[in-house]
Amino acid sequence: MKKCNLYMRFKQSQDAWSSYGSCHPDGLADGVTWIFGTGPRQTKPLDGMFNKGTNMSDQGLLNWSAIRGSNTDFNNNSRATQGGCEALDAQTLWIFAAVRALNQPHPSNVQPGRDVFAANCASCHGGAKWTKSEISHRDNPAAVAPNGAPLDPGVTRLPPATNIPPANEFFSFTCNTLPINYLEDVGTFDVDNPLEIRDNAAAGTAFGVNGFNVPSLLSINYHAPYLHRGQAQTLEEVFPLHGLGPGGVGFPPTTTIQTELTAQQQADLLVFLKSIDGTTPRFRSEGDVFRDALRLQGPCPPPTAPSVCLLGWSVRCKEARLGTEPRRCASVPTLMHSQSMVNVPTSYRRHIRAL
Ligand code: HEC
Numbered sequence: 644m645k646k647c648n649l650y651m652r653f654k655q656s657q658d659a660w661s662s663y664g665s666c667h668p669d670g671l672a673d674g675v676t677w678i679f680g681t682g683p684r685q686t687k688p689l690d691g692m693f694n695k696g697t698n699m700s701d702q703g704l705l706n707w708s709a710i711r712g713s714n715t716d717f718n719n720n721s722r723a724t725q726g727g728c729e730a731l732d733a734q735t736l737w738i739f740a741a742v743r744a745l746n747q748p749h750p751s752n753v754q755p756g757r758d759v760f761a762a763n764c765a766s767c768h769g770g771a772k773w774t775k776s777e778i779s780h781r782d783n784p785a786a787v788a789p790n791g792a793p794l795d796p797g798v799t800r801l802p803p804a805t806n807i808p809p810a811n812e813f814f815s816f817t818c819n820t821l822p823i824n825y826l827e828d829v830g831t832f833d834v835d836n837p838l839e840i841r842d843n844a845a846a847g848t849a850f851g852v853n854g855f856n857v858p859s860l861l862s863i864n865y866h867a868p869y870l871h872r873g874q875a876q877t878l879e880e881v882f883p884l885h886g887l888g889p890g891g892v893g894f895p896p897t898t899t900i901q902t903e904l905t906a907q908q909q910a911d912l913l914v915f916l917k918s919i920d921g922t923t924p925r926f927r928s929e930g931d932v933f934r935d936a937l938r939l940q941g942p943c944p945p946p947t948a949p950s951v952c953l954l955g956w957s958v959r960c961k962e963a964r965l966g967t968e969p970r971r972c973a974s975v976p977t978l979m980h981s982q983s984m985v986n987v988p989t990s991y992r993r994h995i996r997a998l
Pocket residue numbers: 760763764765766767768826827828829831832854855856857858859860863866868869870871872878881885887900912916
């Protein structure tokens with residue numbers, strides 16, 4: 644691939660054997676549970692990756708195990724594993740500018756379910772992306788090398804598990820004693836399940852014992868099957884598997900959505916869940932609370948000086964081709980998310996407007 648094309652159905656690999664469109668038709672999901680180095684993983688739709696409403700630089704962490712800081716972080720994968728190169732920044736742009744959530748039917752009786760959601764689910768699944776997952780650390784990528792130390796001093800990465808090939812699993816971010824967890828345990832990881840293996844049947848168990856990156860519930864009605872390895876065929880089937888309340892962590896969870904909510908609350912919740920789409924009024928999540936608290940308290944401690952300073956969109960493309968993993972300049976003293984429209988060349992902006 645020699646040009647940064649804007650459409651992700653183009654090649655992302657050397658001989659066109661793969662593109663984003665292979666697993667994410669129209670930017671959504673193929674409904675398949677794939678096997679990866681981290682374990683069995685349901686394809687995630689990309690409609691909930693960015694906050695498209697109020698803040699386009701608000702991006703969720705990627706992958707079920709938060710092993711990628713951002714979409715640009717996939718440069719490594721596209722370049723090293725698939726032999727592709729420059730498509731990734733264009734894809735990032737396409738995802739935040741053009742991928743749209745599918746509209747859902749809006750019945751008139753969603754309010755009771757909204758109330759159940761506000762009380763029990765919104766802390767994790769609220770926010771503009773319908774997940775609290777948010778890149779709040781400054782660096783992009785969060786670590787230069789797999790299993791390398793995180794670049795931002797506030798990011799914690801779990802130690803590499805025995806026999807597991809290098810992969811980052813970011814766990815939390817702390818700024819001036821304010822912490823937020825990137826991974827949450829809702830009792831869905833059964834270490835003894837024979838399906839919790841990694842690709843090539845490599846030794847060691849799959850990732851998940853420390854929890855998962857909270858998935859987006861945007862247009863969730865359309866994205867069955869559910870949970871990290873597709874273990875629930877329907878939203879109803881999620882309820883007895885998904886921990887909630889005092890016994891909601893660890894496997895098996897002793898309290899779940901099913902045991903904690905009455906039959907009426909569950910029925911109401913289902914009506915609301917099936918109606919969530921890009922037009923649904925939002926809730927505040929723990930991510931929003933954290934971000935606003937950070938803004939009030941002032942700048943986080945600065946990270947150490949970057950080795951490669953990323954100046955802009957096209958520079959990132961060039962450096963990716965040269966084999967170095969470019970980093971954002973760390974000169975911005977407050978919160979800095981990954982990509983922002985400031986870096987987008989005018990020609991791309993014109994493309995976006997045309998989409
Ligand atoms: C403490 C944070 C937290 C809370 C609170 C929470 N969830 Fe979740 N939820 C998660 C995590 C983490 C996962 C991913 C678990 C997995 O895939 O193994 C998840 C997965 C899901 C999924 C599957 C999404 C998908 O793409 O497959 C649904 C549906 C869901 N939750 C609904 C709810 C509902 C409804 C509530 C409230 C009754 C709720 N959750 C409360 C953290 C939370």
